[in-house]
Amino acid sequence: MESLVSSWTKELDGRAATATLRQQQGTRNKVDFCSNDYLGLARNDAFQARLLAVAQQEPAALTGASGSRIIRGHADAVAEVEQHIAYTHGNASALLVGSGYLANLALFSCLLKRGDSILLDEKIHRSVHDGCKLSMATKWKFRHNDLTHLESCLRKAKGRVLVAVESLYSMDGDFAPLEDIITLANRYGAAVIVDEAHAAGVFGCGVVHQKGLQEQVLATVVTYGKAFGLAGAAILGSKLLTDYLLNFSAPLIYTTGLPIYHATAIRTAYGFLADNPSLALSLQNLLARFAQQGMKTTSAAVSPIQSVRFSDSTCLLAATAVMQQNGLDVYPIFPPTVAVGAERLRICMHTFNTPSEIDLLGKYIRAWQQ
Ligand SMILES: Cc1ncc(COP(=O)(O)O)c(C=O)c1O
Structure with a gap:
């Protein structure tokens, strides 16, 4: 125990010494x-007033879902919001989850198996890497937005192949060349997943929607903790994809479903953005x-x-x-x-x-x- 504690102290001291200690x-x-x-x-008063009105209409929606979404934890009201989100984004299906981090764990942990390959842009968010750690597939990184390097990775990749990118990168604020990446991936039979955490809301329903690429990507993740001013995320894709996730994605199955109010607040944010x-x-x-x-x-x-x-x-x-x-x-x-x-x-x-x-x-x- 003592050696554990002293090793943590050393690591924290190391961060403090380089002025990089993270603190709340x-x-x-x-x-x-x-x-x-x-x-x-x-911080928008009018938005807060709308949320309050929704909460007052149905106080029972404020409490927890009381179970996994597979076992009694998925209310009709949440399903309706998911349908609305899927329709708004031009996708067949949507699943709401508690955060973008969880959405990426849910996707990347289960879609591939041993012998398959996941190709990640080197600047992709940590949550995607962590999702890959839960998967037995082999992870490769390609240089940021570099199609030549992506192609050389696609040539070497084994098994079924996924390519993961962000539409707008969270640390660099630059865009992925989405159409080119999709065309290249398709040429090698690979599927593409796009994380739209920072684009959704700022650019309508996100870049995939704006460019009409819904049918060409396997899945899109949009988050509600950024431009939507709330918390949570949606995984968008085909009905087959969401059925698969509900059956095989541990981060979706072994956790309590969303409270109804969380879903209706997200629905309210879509309405508020459309009105403003x-x-x-x-x-x-x-x-x-x-x-x-x-x-x-x-x-x-x-x-x-x-x-x-x-x-x-x-x-x-x-x-x-x-x-x-x-x-x-x-x-x-x-x-x-x-x-x-x-x-x-x-x-x-x-x-x-x-x-x-x-x-x-x-x-x-x-x-x-x-
Ligand atoms: C690109 C990207 N994906 C996913 C996430 C995680 O989203 P959340 O904060 O909703 O967990 C973030 C958070 O900063 C992000 O930048």
């Missing part, structure tokens, strides 16, 4: 440039203002995630400290979340950020990027 922060009053609340729904298309537009206007600041970023101009690099980690930490002292809540990203040498500020833009806050952010970043 609690509520902060600074200007939010780091949360995933891109459209401001998590100006939110996504105003985010784009603020991003245009951000682009005018003249900072160096490799992220797509329309992405709410803007990745800003500095000359080294010392400069990144110093810049972060100055911005924090001046009321801007920015968050530096270090390994293992990103690769060694790829430390950065992950700036998140929101509908509630003001032009003057963006100008202030730009002033500090420009000063420290030089």
